[in-house]
Amino acid sequence: MSEVATAVGLAVEGLEVAYGPVTVVRDLTLNVEPGEVVALVGANGAGKTTTLSAIMGLVPAKAGAIRLGDRSIAGFRPERVARAGIALVPEGRHLFPAMTVEENLKLGTIGRRSDDGLAEDRAWVEELFPAVRDFSGRRAGDLSGGQQQQVAIARALLARPDVLLLDEPSLGLAPKTVESVFEALTEIRRRGVTVLLVEQRAQLAIGFCDRTYVMAAGELRLTLTPKDAGDSARIVAAYFGS
Amino acid sequence: MSRARTAAIQLLGPIALIVIVGLLGSASSGAHQIDFVNALVQTTIVIGMYIFIGNSGVISFGHISFVAIGAFVAGVLTIPSVVKPTLLPALFPLLANHSVSPFASLLIAAGAGALFALVIGAPLMRLGGLAAGIGTLAVLEITHNLLRYWEKIGPGARTLSLVPTTTTMRVATIGAVVSAVVAYGYQRTRAGRLLRATREDPAAAAGAGVRIHGQRLGAFVLSGAVAGLAGGLLVHALGSITTEQVYLDLTFVTLAMLVVGGMNSLWGAVVGALLISFLDTYLGYAENGLDLGLFRVNLPDGLSTVILGAIMLAILVLRPSGLTGGREFRIPGLRRRATPAQPDAEEEDGGAAPAAETSA
Amino acid sequence: MSNVIQYIIDGIALGAVYALAAVGIALIFGVLRLVNFAYGELITIAAYVLAVTSNWWLPLSLLAAVASSVALAVLTDRVAFKRLREAPPATTLVATFALSFALEAVWRLVFGVNGRSADVLGALNTTAISGAIDVRWVTIVEVVVGAALLSAIAIFLRRSTIGLQMRAAASDIRTARTLGVRADRVILSAFVLSGVLAAVVAMLLTAGSPLVTPTLGLEVTTFALVGVVVGGMDNLVTATLGGFVVGFVNAVLGDALGADLRVFLSSFTYLAVILVLLLRPGGLFASRRATGAERV
Structure with a gap:
């Protein structure tokens, strides 16, 4: 991946998603500028994962x-x-548990638009996530949660995406592992990949990301920047306020 | 009051349809009466299957074995005792030395169906999904294999004939009506409601303390009784029967009737059974030349089955949750009382809508 | 002793045929979660095509059989299954029944009820080894072709890109699609491959006994499907082993049971099936690791 910022942004406007009669996301507008890292935070059931699923085309x-x-x-x-x-x-994470790490990574390359630079990308993700190299012959399902998370992100990066959607990368991981995931995110950002991140740990996200959107009941409630990271009162109000 | 009225209407719809078919059958010419009797007996079989499959959501390929057992028990116990030594030389003494009235044989058929369902259901009801399907298919295969080759319990590969033909139009109608009442009564009981809850969401129902195995077994036994009864009605309608008549073909056709009608409602079971049964019959006639007044249809031999299969496939593709959508009977235009808070999912929903995915 | 060897040889031969049918069924199930009873009709059509083309040049006849079952496999998906992707499982199951039922009637209509002779590979139905044990050429061919084809499929699924995608789709089609795996292409590949397998099964069956009847495929499919469920249908390997075991047990029991008990062969087989289902509901060969490892 070249370091040149030919980054591409992601824009969502007026998104509405419903499961049967239940509207889960309503009139959602958000913008991730090229090369930005933006987070989506909110309580359980706020519609964050559904938003990512809709962007991905998994739900209509x-x-x-x-x-x-x-x-x-x-x-x-x-x-x-x-x-x-x-x-x-x-x-x-949704690795293919019965397949090896190597096979999981190979599947990551299916979505590439070109195989140019594959070797460099591979070297880069191995540097980023040593587990990918160390355990390449192992069954993905046998890895620890943190290692699986690394493989999952590596798999996604091997598609050389313009935009990376990350859903709860820190969920269920030890604090130390979470730290390493966010260190990797710093590297990913440096490469010019645009990132939209869903995260439960709001403080962490707000401090790290260029902007953080707070979602509640399927709507965007608030936009925060790193300087708001200490303003717990506002965050809590947005999470649980009407 | 209103709830009771809804219930009455939901039950009266299927019953009225059955009775109308019975009356039409009585009014029809002699040669066609057997078609109506057949349709009513098949409806009884499908209602029996519905009691288990519809309420539990678990597919069973085994119900025709209850029909088979009902048919052979009722048949063997009612053929004239003088011909038994010639027709059924190897029969167990218990079966060889006893004969009962046709009516009593129906009750025994129902009891035999229930008992058999209890014996095989006790272990098999622990299975769900495809394992349950294959397990019940195995039961059907074993039942068929034993009935066909074990001459101590029946005629083996030969035809069991000389069975008194006592399933008249009236008996067939009453049989189907009684089955419908039993089925509807069951689904309104607490047990029926609990079983339906396990169909919609097994994990939640189990979490709420519903004993899935017990509830499924109860429905399985009840449906075994109705299917056994239907088997008794069948053998007394035909006067003779072979093991091949109560095997895979009948299993397939009756399952298709249930699903085509809409497997989550009694109304669906009855509509599907009657529709497919008559379609089958009249397509069969069309092969021999069917006079439709203005013109005559004459299908090549065998084409009727192709058409029947294609029609069923088309219905399933166009209406995956069945013709009735799995809803109970309603009088069109008669609006349900407004219940904005609780749409009574148990009755309204076909249960076919995929469960909404949970979102984070 | 020679008896036992005989049983084992016959068991392996029939097991190989059922294993091939089981792979065909498990491939479709893996990718689509579709239990395809109509799979048997793919076998049947290939067998009839062998019968009709029995005076053609042999390779051409075999090729025609493959073409017919592949075409029918793809056609059934286009006409019926494609529209039922979101339908409840009971509906798709009964739809495959309805299709099978209609096609069986078509075979009766076109080819008659009495069956046709597909004596294309009849030369194989001769004795290769005689003496203490009897081995016909077809038995040898069944074992060799079965082993070769299963290995070829294993290599295809492991080494080829489309094979890798098929395995991914079988494991978790949603995730596979988010990686760019084209669902349509994978599904098409699965149907094509299952059609090829059906044709090979038809060749082996007709080589052993050339009579083709309208229900030929259905009988094999029922057993193979049972094998797939008994083995564990979430995994191609366990499903294949299940198909093999059902074929093996069937053949061995058929040889070993005395004449008076042989008529109860299917009772014994299905009783064993029930016991396996009760004792190992996840499948005979399903590892504990594999069951419940994935969230639904």
């Missing part, structure tokens, strides 16, 4: 526009979204 959007750079990707099937340049690291 009832209304709204989704743009990758200046290309509309609303209504695309997931495989087409992936090939357009968005990669998702889902909550719970």
Whole structure:
């Protein structure tokens, strides 16, 4: 991956998602500028994962526009979204547990638009996540949670995405491991990959990201910047306020 | 009051349809009466399957073995005792030396179906999903294999004939109505409601203290009784039967009737059974030339089955949750009382809608 | 002693045939979660095509059989299953029944009820080894072709990119798609591959006994499907082993049971099936690690 910032942004406008009669996301508009790292925080059931799923084409959007750079990707099937340049690291990681780490990584390259630079990308993710190299022959399901998370992010990066969607990367991980994941994120940002991150640990996210959106009951409630990281009162109010 | 009225309407719909078919059958010419009797007996079989499959959501390929046992028990116990030594030389003395009235044989058939369901259900009801499907299929295969080759309990590969033909139009109608009442009564009981809860969300139901195994077994036994009864009605309608008549083909056709009608409601079971049964019959007639007044249809032999299969497939593709959508009977235009808070999912929902995914 | 060897040889041969059918069923189940009873009709059509083309040049006849079952596999998906991707499991199951039922009627209509002779590979139905044990050529071919084809599929699934994608889709199609795996292409590959396997099964079956009847495929499919569930259907390897075991047990019991008990062969087989299901509901070969490791 070149260090040149030919980064591509992601824009969501007026997104609405419903499961049957229940509207889970309503009139959601958010913007991730090229190369930015933006977080989406909120309580359980706020609609964060659903938002990522809708961007990825995993759940149909009832209304709204989704743009990758200046290309509309609303209504695309997931495989087409992936090939357009968005990669998702889902909550719970979803490695293929019976396959080896190597095979999982190989599947990560399916969505690449070109095989140019694959070797460099591979070297880069191995540097970023040594576990990927050390355990390449092991069954993915046998790895620890932290190692699995590393493989999952590495797999996503090997698609050389313009935009990386990360769902709860710190969930269930030891503090030390969380730290290493965020260190990796710093590197990923430096490479010019645009990141939209869903995170339960709001303090962590707000301090780290360029901007943090707070979601509640399917709507965006608040936009915070790193300087708000200490303002717990505002965060709590946005989480639980009406 | 209103709730009771809804219930009455939901039960009266299927019953009215059954009775209308019975009356039409009585009014039809002699040669066609057997088609109506057949349709009513098949409806009884499908209602029996519905009691278990519809309420539990677990597919069973084994119900035709209850029908088979009901049919053979009722048949063997009612053929004239003088011909038993010639027709069934190897029979167990218990079966060889006893004969009962056709009516009593129906009750015994129902009891035999229930008993058999209890014996195989006690272990098998622990299974769910495909394992349950294959387990019940294994039961059907074993039942068929034993009935076909074990001559101590029946005629083996030969035809069991000379069975008194006592399933008249009236008996067939009453049989189907009684089954419908039993089925509807069951689904309104606490046990029926609990079982339906396990169908919608097994984990939640188990968490709420519902004993899934026990509830499924109860429904399985009850449905075994109705299927056994249907088997008795069947053998007394036909007067003769072979093991092949109560095997895979019947299993497939009755399952298709249930699913095509909508497997989550009694109304679906009855509509599906009657529709497919008559379709089958009249497509069969069309092969021999069917006079439709203005023109005559004459299908090549065998095409009727192709058409029947294609129609069922088309219905399933166009209406995956069945013709009735798995809903109980309602009078069109008669609005339900407004219940904005609780749409009574148990009755309204086909249960076919995929469970909403939980979002973070 | 020679008896036992005979049983084992016959068991392996029939097990190989059922294992091939089981792979075909498990491939479709893996990718689509579809229990395809109509799979048997793919075997049947290939067998009928062998019968109809029995006076053609042999390779052409075999090729025609493969083409017919692949075409039917893809056609059934396009016409029926594709529209039922979101339907409840009971509906898709009954739909595959309905399809099987209709196709069986088509075979009756086109080829008659009495069966046709597909004597294409009849030369194989001759004795290769005689004496203490009897081995026909077809038995040898069944074992060799079965082993070769299963290995080829294993290599294809492990080494090829599309094979890797098929395994990923079988494990978790949602995640596979987010990685760019094209669902349509994987599904098409699975149907094509299952069609090829069905044709090979038809060749082996007709080589052993050339009579083709409308229900030929259904009988094999029922046993193979049972094997798939008994082995553990979430995994191609366990499913294949399950198919093999059912075939093996069937053949061995068929040889070993006396004439008076042989008629109860299917009772014994299915009783064993029930016991396995009760004792190991996840499948005979499912590892504890594999069951429940993935969240739903």
